[in-house]
Amino acid sequence: MPREIIDIPSTRPVRRLRRLRRSPAARSLVSETKLHPHDLVQPLFIKDSGEPEKVPSMPGVERIPLDRISAHCAKLQDLGLHAVALFPCTDPALKDPSGTAAFDPENLICRGIKALKKTLPELLVVADVALDPYTSHGHDGLLDPQGDVDNDRTVAALERMAVLLAHAGADWVAPSDMMDGRVAAIRTALDDAGCTHIAILAYSAKFASAFYGPFRDAIGSASSAGTRSLDKRTYQLDPANRREALLEAALDEEEGADALMVKPAGPFLDIIREIRERTDLPLAAYQVSGEYAQIHAAAQLGWLDLKTARDESLVGIKRAGADFILTYFAESWARDYQKI
Ligand code: PBG
Numbered sequence: 001m002p003r004e005i006i007d008i009p010s011t012r013p014v015r016r017l018r019r020l021r022r023s024p025a026a027r028s029l030v031s032e033t034k035l036h037p038h039d040l041v042q043p044l045f046i047k048d049s050g051e052p053e054k055v056p057s058m059p060g061v062e063r064i065p066l067d068r069i070s071a072h073c074a075k076l077q078d079l080g081l082h083a084v085a086l087f088p089c090t091d092p093a094l095k096d097p098s099g100t101a102a103f104d105p106e107n108l109i110c111r112g113i114k115a116l117k118k119t120l121p122e123l124l125v126v127a128d129v130a131l132d133p134y135t136s137h138g139h140d141g142l143l144d145p146q147g148d149v150d151n152d153r154t155v156a157a158l159e160r161m162a163v164l165l166a167h168a169g170a171d172w173v174a175p176s177d178m179m180d181g182r183v184a185a186i187r188t189a190l191d192d193a194g195c196t197h198i199a200i201l202a203y204s205a206k207f208a209s210a211f212y213g214p215f216r217d218a219i220g221s222a223s224s225a226g227t228r229s230l231d232k233r234t235y236q237l238d239p240a241n242r243r244e245a246l247l248e249a250a251l252d253e254e255e256g257a258d259a260l261m262v263k264p265a266g267p268f269l270d271i272i273r274e275i276r277e278r279t280d281l282p283l284a285a286y287q288v289s290g291e292y293a294q295i296h297a298a299a300q301l302g303w304l305d306l307k308t309a310r311d312e313s314l315v316g317i318k319r320a321g322a323d324f325i326l327t328y329f330a331e332s333w334a335r336d337y338q339k340i
Pocket of ligand 1: 288
């Protein structure tokens, strides 16, 4: 008779890590990373009036008219979400090369913030500071005669914009422009305007990414620029650069940022981890529109399971070291969390 080698292993492992993976209860006890609705910030696109409008490249995401924004956010609050980041879809007729509409205290974003703070004062509102929703060329700042973004004139514009957003009621302003020196300048401008209590969430390591395409469709910065692959490489970081990202984060901390952010999240988990280990400030990560779109697209084709891919993408970002995550999945994730 041949010896049954399968039945008689010559050695047996002493450490069997599978023991703790046997049941959902065991797995939940040893789970190292737990997401909670309080970890998530819902980005929202607002429009002036009319009906909600689907964003084709972002299934489940709509441009929400101003008169429905409070009801929409009340629903988010009921799901346990405490924070939103607002982005305006500016009427193309209001856009110009200088982004003039950004400085109008009655512009869409200011009206949106005011409406929200009036009805839902406890909801934390994050407002982006950058000119791209307002410029006809789609860039985040003012252009110099050569067509590059002029750093220092742009920073001066951002100071005005930050004060305006703070006066409208934004709790946090989030410079997403990647100009040099903007955090210090915005801090001083806010303090001079009596807004010492307004926090700065700095998009510190914001990479020049292909994954912003659907966002540019959503706010119309792509169509005004005539291309969704708008080239922002003279101000956003090269995705190849790790040390430069760390320098940006260190500078923002020195300049007085209250919290730092890495964006996009999924392709830059190493950067999230490294910044986490170098700063004691809270760290955010932005799972951007393209990260959301690619999971939805694959799910629509039947190539990925939407919810498990969503959950894995989010837990990976938290595990890498993010304290909180801006994600278009916030609402759907929080809804499923409530069911558990
Ligand atoms: C622009 C801004 C962008 C995003 C947030 N603020 C896009 C860009 O730099 O062109 C992208 C967010 C996303 O893709 O979800 N200041």
